[in-house]
Amino acid sequence: MNLSFQEDIALPQDAAFAALTDFDALIAAFMPRGGAVARLDGPGPVCVGTAWRTVVALHGLERVLTARIHTLCPQDRFSIQGEMDGIVAQLDVALDPAGQDCSRAQVDLNLAARSLRGKVLMQPLRLVRAQIAEKMAARLSRYARRIEARRG
Known part of the structure; x- marks a missing residue:
């Protein structure tokens, strides 16, 4: 399932990139209230390989999500x-x-x-794809306005 979003941010590219890669603020903005995120590689600057673990609710059950920085090209992507x-x-x-x-x-x-379990979990998500896309687009827009207010 692929979802794409575009959002204009009223900041120069370097300031927008700095705000979008402030992962502590990003995690706080996108995690549900009360959600805990643990950084797996300890404190220090974020770089390729930096990883986090959290528990998220999906289909009424708590599931462990691990994520890591795959690429980090300053000021760009x-x-x-x-x-x-x-x-x-x-x-x-x-x-x-x-x-x-x-x-x-x-x-x-x-x-x-990537597995039978994953296929079972993905099926209901496909059915509500439009609602997921709408919520994510709204969150991205709110976050863009928040970083504009913070940095502007």
Whole structure:
């Protein structure tokens, strides 16, 4: 299942990238209230290979999600790979200039089942794909406005 989103951010590309790669703030914004995220590689700067583990609710059960930075190209793009119960996720974020003080974020999410369990979990997600896309687009837009307010 592939989902793509585009959002303009009223910040220069370098400032937008710095805000989008502030992973502590990003985790706080996108995790449900009360969710805990553990960094697996200890404190220090975020780089390729930095990994996190969290527990998320899916289909009424708590499931362990692990994610790690796959690519990190300063001022340009980054990608995160994750896995949960046979579902593999790839999140790609690319930034392009969209004017003098504006950037355009292109966000692509690919979810794929890698096991029978993953296929069983993915089936209901496919049925509500439109609702998932709508919620993610709204969250991305709210986050963009939040970082504009913080950095602007």
